[in-house]
Amino acid sequence: MARRSSAVVQVREIAADMEPKFLECRDLMHPWVPHRARRVGRAYERTLFCPRCTAEKDQQIDSQGTIVSSRIRYPEGYVMKGVGHLRSDARAELRLASIQGQVRTGGWQGEQAVS
Numbered sequence: 001m002a003r004r005s006s007a008v009v010q011v012r013e014i015a016a017d018m019e020p021k022f023l024e025c026r027d028l029m030h031p032w033v034p035h036r037a038r039r040v041g042r043a044y045e046r047t048l049f050c051p052r053c054t055a056e057k058d059q060q061i062d063s064q065g066t067i068v069s070s071r072i073r074y075p076e077g078y079v080m081k082g083v084g085h086l087r088s089d090a091r092a093e094l095r096l097a098s099i100q101g102q103v104r105t106g107g108w109q110g111e112q113a114v115s
């Protein structure tokens, strides 16, 4: 129990200084879009791009369409150093930080709201 609550406190402190776009990607998941793709023999390699946080995902896909490897390269400031796998209570803490930021800005951070 003590370990669980200290992880939540740790995440809360990190989230307080985290950029809104990083909180949103942690809350809503990355909205991946295709960025690069090429054929390698009978298989494929592609890179997906997140237009919100600029993370990139490299995937290797075999001739049957199965993803055989996947690796994400995160931008500076995205990774929470010293925090391991997030349990549901820590993920809830990030979601709270994200939605509180959305409420403060009227729910739209991409552009100025039309008045």
Ligand SMILES: [Zn+2]
Pocket (backbone or CB within 6 Å): 025, 029, 030, 031, 050, 051, 052, 053, 054, 055
């Ligand atoms: Zn993202």
